Amino acid sequence: QSVLTQPPSVSAAPGQKVTISCSGSSSNIGNNYVSWYQQLPGAAPKVLIYDNNKRPSGIPDRFSGSKSGTSATLGITGLQTGDEADYYCGTWDSSLSAGVFGGGTKLTVL
Amino acid sequence: EVQLVESGGGLVKPGGSLRLSCAASDFTFSHYSMNWVRQAPGKGLEWVSSITSSSRYIYYADSLKGRFTISRDDAKNSLYLQMNSLRAEDTAVYYCARSGGSFYDFWGQGTLVTVSS
Numbered sequence: 001q002s003v004l005t006q007p008p009s010v011s012a013a014p015g016q017k018v019t020i021s022c023s024g025s026s027s028n029i030g031n032n033y034v035s036w037y038q039q040l041p042g043a044a045p046k047v048l049i050y051d052n053n054k055r056p057s058g059i060p061d062r063f064s065g066s067k068s069g070t071s072a073t074l075g076i077t078g079l080q081t082g083d084e085a086d087y088y089c090g091t092w093d094s095s096l097s098a099g100v101f102g103g104g105t106k107l108t109v110l
Numbered sequence: 111e112v113q114l115v116e117s118g119g120g121l122v123k124p125g126g127s128l129r130l131s132c133a134a135s136d137f138t139f140s141h142y143s144m145n146w147v148r149q150a151p152g153k154g155l156e157w158v159s160s161i162t163s164s165s166r167y168i169y170y171a172d173s174l175k176g177r178f179t180i181s182r183d184d185a186k187n188s189l190y191l192q193m194n195s196l197r198a199e200d201t202a203v204y205y206c207a208r209s210g211g212s213f214y215d216f217w218g219q220g221t222l223v224t225v226s227s
Contacts, residue, residue, distance in 0.1 A: 002154065032212065033211075033212040033213070035212065035213035035214070037155070037214070039155075044205060044217040044218065044219055044220055045147075045155065045205070045214070045217055046217070047210075047213055047214060047215055050210065050211070050212065050213040050215070051211070051212060051213070056215065086154075088154065088155050090155070090157075090213070090214070091212075092212065096172070097169050098157060098169060098170075098171055098172070099145065099147075099157030099160060099169075100157060101147075101154060101155040101156065101157060102154070103154045104154040104155065
């Protein structure tokens with residue numbers, strides 16, 4: 001049981017938009033920055049979004065992040081088949097003094 | 111370019127020990143907090159442990175219950191994870207990841223630890 005809650009799967013057609021939610025509490029998302037990671041099959045995770053809504057260099061602006069209260073959202077527009085991957089949200093939990101991740105969301109581009 | 115290369119994984123019997131290493135290059139290792147994150151087969155990411163620069167602060171997942179010890183050697187640009195009393199549920203790919211502030215900005219390719227008799 002993950003501290004952060006994500007939907008197990010989402011799907012959309014190429015070119016469409018999808019959002020992935022990440023729900024937590026005041027001890028984690030509510031008071032700490034959220035980051036998002038993409039894990040392609042057989043690969044290590046890669047950061048897509050950090051500090052709630054910032055993109056590292058090289059990450060296209062098709063990827064966006066937002067946070068409101070104790071929830072965060074990853075948005076992906078202009079879906080491509082290459083976006084098929086597992087996506088994870090992550091943050092720090094101040095009560096646990098521990099890093100925490102969501103359970104992951106598998107994106108299927110139909 | 112930042113590189114993190116894990117090593118030390120392998121097959122170990124339940125109750126056994128293993129020491130993982132992470133060799134860092136192309137950045138000033140001593141300036142950064144470092145982390146271990148693991149992923150059981152077919153499962154999600156699980157944070158294991160973090161160590162700040164100068165080893166000032168160290169954190170562990172509660173589930174480890176004192177069995178794992180994180181350490182670093184800044185002279186060798188290396189991060190370590192000593193794992194004792196290993197259990198089947200510790201079977202996972204273990205990733206070394208650098209902290210870029212509040213997030214993990216660079217990850218290694220991972221090393222597989224299999225705990226089985």
